[in-house]
Amino acid sequence: MKVLISTDIEGIAGVFHPEQTRPGNVEYEQARRWMTHEANAAAQGAFEGGASEVWVNDSHGGFRNLLPEAFDSRVRLVLGKPRTLGMMAGLEASPDLVFMVGYHARAQSRGILAHTINSTAFARVKVDGEEAGEAALYGRLAEERGARVALLTGDDVFGAETLPLFEGARFVCVKSAHGYSSGVTQTPAAACEAIRRAAQEVVEGNAHERFGARHEASTRHCELRVQTSALADLFCQWPLLERIDAVTLAFDAPSAEHVVRTLNCLSAMSFMLR
Known part of the structure; x- marks a missing residue:
């Protein structure tokens, strides 16, 4: 194991x-x-x-x-x-x-x-309507x-x-x-x-459990509230993101992995404004 x-x-x-x-x-x-x-x-x-x-x-x-x-x-x-x-x-x-x-x-x-x-960038993350x-x-x-x-x-x-x-x-x-x-x-x-x-x-x-079956990836909807409107301005340079209001953005991703990778990219982008 x-x-x-x-x-x-x-x-x-x-x-x-x-x-x-x-x-x-x-x-x-x-x-x-x-x-x-x-x-x-x-x-x-x-x-x-x-x-x-x-x-x-x-x-x-x-x-x-x-x-x-x-x-x-x-x-x-x-x-x-x-x-x-x-x-x-x-x-x-x-x-x-x-x-x-x-x-x-x-x-x-x-x-x-x-x-x-990233506490300086993200105030709240929701995936498929649930806070995460x-x-x-x-x-x-x-x-x-x-x-x-x-x-x-x-x-x-x-x-x-x-x-x-x-x-x-x-x-x-x-x-x-x-x-x-x-x-x-x-x-x-x-x-x-x-x-x-x-x-x-x-x-x-778990010694006798069977492992290895993947969960099928499915489309995820992520809603992201950021800390400032300046961050929303920056993040929405990425065409993937839709702006909902001054500090709320949204995007769809084909899997949980792509949600995580997108959020990590946005986190890295946020350092441009520090």
Whole structure:
């Protein structure tokens, strides 16, 4: 059994402030170690449960946060950008299960450091009429590629909005949100142990399942609310997009993968206005 672990930083135990997510300071260096340890705990649990192969995808910011020397030697790491599948790079290896470690709630929720892909660009993303965060977007992409989202970790708001989207998935709550940058957290050691144990049990519980059947891709309608009208001006230079109002855009895409790739391209375009 192959497992792909996609790892973000905002949902890691002990992380509450944007400073902890930005390279170039002591708090970030500490947070990236916690991120590394939680990802490695998930990997070790997967191996203990019987996984034959584990890939870990660094899915935060520039995708260069994880510390390779701290991982189980059997792990393969996916680092750096650009990459076609973004936070789900590694699906090319046809994993059976996907774990989302350290993920966060969607934009405009009450989760810790909540956002969707790019907090300075996107205020809200809706796909086929439903609000979607990063886990929903990338989880549908994983399903299209034949992988099952089986384990989620992060804060309680993230769990409440995401767990119902993936039948049979398990959630490990490592902290509770009191607001955008406050709450109550487990210690890093306690979070790692809970994640390791859950990962082991999830892999063991799926040992006799059959995998590999892709979900058929279908046309998706994405409605995107951006943070400023200037961003809407910029994004609508792309003929694919239709402008609904000053800050709302829409486009159709042939699959969840194309929705994700389009949003990531728009996110990259947004840096022109910074």
